[in-house]
Amino acid sequence: MAFLNWYFLLFYCISLSCGLLIFRTLRSPSPRPKGWLYKAILVLALTWGTNFFSMQSAVWVGGIAWGLLVVVPSVGLRQIQALIYRQNYQKARFLAFGLRYLHPFDDWWSQPKIIWALELAKQGDIAQSKSILTQYETSPGFVAQQAIATVYVMQFDWAGLLQWLQTKSHLRDPLLLMYYCRALGETGHLHELLLQLKSCEKALSRGGDRTNYHQVQLFAAAFCGEVKLVEQLLSGCLSIYPNEIQQFWQAIAWYGAGEKRIAAKQLKTLTENPDSEFKKAIAFRLQHPPQPAEKLLKPESYPLIAALTRNINQGNIDRSYQSLLERRPIYKQGFSINLFLVFINIGVFVAGIVLNFKVGRGALIDLAGFTPVAVVAGEWWRIFTATFIHVDFAHLLTNLLTIYLLGSFVERHLGKGRYLFVYIASGVAAMLTLLILVSAAQGFDFSILPRWSLFLTEEIRFSYRQWVGASGSIMGMIGAIVVILFRGWRREHSTSARKQFQLISGIIILQFAIDLSSTNVSFYSHFLGLIFGILLTLLLTRERRKSQRLKS
Structure with missing residues (x-):
């Protein structure tokens, strides 16, 4: 009887999971990722169809189908996104190559080629990378969109990135939203960046992790020249950042505050970093320093900066209450x-x-x-x-x-x-x-x-x-x-x-x-x-x- 109860529970867990997936897919804005809809319906059909013979068989068949068609691609998708974010394109490409056989829909079949274009761009072959990505300009898949945006970032073409992102009606992907906010700051649209902070808070805080939102707060504080706010973020919510990244953003804040000499001196201390990509970013920043924020801000921007200050202070207070659970390893x-x-x-x-x-x-x-x-x-x-x-x-x-x-x-x-x-x-x-x-x-x-x-x-x-x-x-x-x-x-x-x-x-x-x-x-x-x-x-x-x- 105990085994029957477990099978009963698992049967309805699989069914509920697939039902929720169908609901979320139908509720998502166009273009909808229809592949998830098809697979959820297939898993439901297999589970309930097998149930006519035996619930035990239905749980085994439905559970295997659910694991292979829903769980593995879903977890793999998050892993690919994390690898792209860390610029580990080779691993992301190998993972995408395997996953496309479990999810041959929604442009997943093209993902390995798209990620390969990112590898080429990282190696310096921008021309070939762009020629590949041009084929996917209208692709609704997040990997294609992230890849195109990332190539703009690699070239430090912030104006081009901003122009391209403004053609998109809905920016739902957290990485694209962060790129958009960074591009606003890099191109001097500080008032628009401050306005964007409030509207993107919910999208950047999904799942309770507010790191992406705190990063956008860092962009706003740094480009607006708020040195103390940048220091608060880097010593609090973003203390996980390596020391050289913290110094980089402190230098950006000094530029924004109009202290060009202090900023340049701080950046020059980072030129010995062995990371070639980081060296390029330092060199670009020294050649193209941000303008002082005072020249770019509007009178109506200052209440928004005051609101940003309150939010950052509150964020530091919230940080000590965000998790009840111990997550550090014992050692x-x-x-x-x-x-x-x-x-x-x-x-x-x-x-x-x-x-x-x-x-x-x-x-x-x-x-x-x-x-x-x-x-x-x-x-x-x-x-x-x-x-x-x-x-x-x-x-x-x-x-x-x-x-x-x-x-x-x-x-x-x-x-x-x-x-x-x-x-x-x-x-x-x-x-x-x-x-x-x-x-x-x-x-x-x-x-x-x-x-x-x-x-x-x-x-x-x-x-x-x-x-x-x-x-x-x-x-x-x-x-x-x-x-x-x-x-x-x-x-x-x-x-x-x-x-x-x-x-x-x-x-x-x-x-x-x-x-x-x-x-x-x-x-x-x-x-x-x-x-x-x-x-x-x-x-x-x-x-x-x-x-x-x-x-x-």
């Missing part, structure tokens, strides 16, 4: 309380396995798990040790993943000492409160309570019941996240903090729904850990704000 994190807690939990679990072999199954839980009757008898250490003990590997893995992924966010905002205190104190306080509740429940006549409340009192009726796990501490950590995000939303007006607060609130509600519907999960540990995590974080951050006001 890049340095000393971290969060990793320390992960390894402590692993160490205790390994010690429990060893103890199980030497003494007997469940020895560590019997010795150090939280049992109210044992704590009352004098074994007080159980209140602390129970938060580091786990029943089995699945229990440990679930908790460790939560600690690893979310704990770094709390450590970053609270600091190492406060994070460790909130984590341990929330778990211990939850156990103490649970002890009080269990003790108070002994001898109580639960029959006088309404029947609907029985599931809330079931957990605290018996003093010999055992509790183990880091759940109370983890919910305390989540309580800290709730406070951090709520304050970021209400006090710093961070859009990212508001979105993350809504997300974490939904996760908490889902967690409590699972707790109340399962007899093997402790609702009280989770609920009390969350409450103590919120209270302790409020208390600790309140004291920190007081000390900051006294210092100021």
Whole structure:
């Protein structure tokens, strides 16, 4: 029966995915990429047709067709775009050559030849590159459009690029939008660039990644001569840029500010860079410096620059709330309380396995798990040790993943000492409160309570019941996240903090729904850990704000 449920779920996941693909294709502006429409209909037909014989067969046939015809080309398309963006044209061409057999529609068959034209342009054979790309001037495919635009960029023909892009009715591709904004700045159309910032924000922030939009903000700030704004972007949202790229854009900002001597001096320090393409860009910039922004800006441009300043400042605030999850590999994190807690939990679990072999199954839980009757008898250490003990590997893995992924966010905002205190104190306080509740429940006549409340009192009726796990501490950590995000939303007006607060609130509600519907999960540990995590974080951050006001 379990297998049947999985097949049922996968069957409708494949069907829903294809249905959404059809909907998105039909909603897209002309010319529509009809190849995706054809393949989605084909996968649906195969899946539902095979379902007449067996759902299991339908999942296998539909799943293979969906993977080969939809997933692989979709992922490959993104990879090709990333390779073109990094100018790794040879790899992009080989990948496009293989993918065109899985998607022989929407000009994909021509992609290897188009990418080859980019290789030729990079090698300096502009004439042959242009002769190839001339055939694809009217092609709706994004690779052809990007290739034509990239050749303009390689020649530093910004005026020609701007003129060509202005013939396009809809610029939906992020790279083309970025090229358009760069061309506006390079050709001195600063007011138009500032106006374009707002209209392209949504298109350049798809999927939650705002790097492309921050790059366009960099273009605007640099060409408008806003040196401090450029420095803010390069030290904040665009700190991933290599040092030489940062210096290049700082030099552009000095040109825009009218400080030609400072800009030229900074650019000359970059001429020793081994990258030939970068050297060409430096040489072109020294020969063709941007004009001072003061001569190009209109009176109505200055309110737009003020709005850009506010957006960049807000972007730097939002940056600290954009992701709750830890994405750095372990070896890049340095000393971290969060990793320390992960390894402590692993160490205790390994010690429990060893103890199980030497003494007997469940020895560590019997010795150090939280049992109210044992704590009352004098074994007080159980209140602390129970938060580091786990029943089995699945229990440990679930908790460790939560600690690893979310704990770094709390450590970053609270600091190492406060994070460790909130984590341990929330778990211990939850156990103490649970002890009080269990003790108070002994001898109580639960029959006088309404029947609907029985599931809330079931957990605290018996003093010999055992509790183990880091759940109370983890919910305390989540309580800290709730406070951090709520304050970021209400006090710093961070859009990212508001979105993350809504997300974490939904996760908490889902967690409590699972707790109340399962007899093997402790609702009280989770609920009390969350409450103590919120209270302790409020208390600790309140004291920190007081000390900051006294210092100021």
